Amino acid sequence: MDTTPTRARRFERYDQSRGCAVEGALEIIGGKWKGVILFHLLGGKLRFGEIRRAVGSITQRTLTNQLRELEADGILTRTVHAVVPPKVEYELTAKGQALAPILLALREWGQEHVLSAREDP
Template sequence: MSELSNLPPCCRGAAADDPVHCPVESTLALIGGKYKALILWKLVGRTRRFSDLQRQVPAATAKMLTQQLRELERDGLVLRKVYPVVPPRVEYSLTEAGNSIRPVLQAMYDWGETYLAGKGLEANCGMEPLERDQEAA
């Protein structure tokens, strides 16, 4: 399956071999899935096991979390490392491409915080700005 197959129609072009490449829509297609931005956020600067991600993203069912992680892995943003031990141990971390999206995630956080403040609301989702040492890593 082509990586372009999950792009919105506006980015595919008239023919399958003639895609239109829209940077904004491509980015949204990659990180716009349910919980994807939060999963990426929770992986910035650290490796996590599946059970840890379940605690970090409590609203996601195990099935949904698995699906989103598989899509992020397929799209080259997340690395899944399986250790040959019993019981099975699987860890997730960001790839180089996944790490490169940190400034985008931070900009989304900053914009959202400003937007909420303009509406008289305060962020209460449990997310915190990325630490500067994580951004430089």
């Protein structure tokens, strides 16, 4: 039995208007933490604790939920290694890797328009 949580989608289909593809994409990768999680996974496989340290002030429960949603949407894979203590690694799928140009562009935009704005008097 699959126990992967499913999140309620806003729409069943995203082809009803010209902007719905954007809405569908943002539904999958949007939110406070998903973009940051995905950005850190661009560097390759990470364990849960490594992601949590990289992201910062995220709670364990929230990180677990975000990772499960990204896995359910086919953006990342979760690999459990049968060792003691258990080792779990997360890695972007090809679908997740396709987000790399978007995430890098967001980083550049943030550096130019958010971080530099804080430095300006």
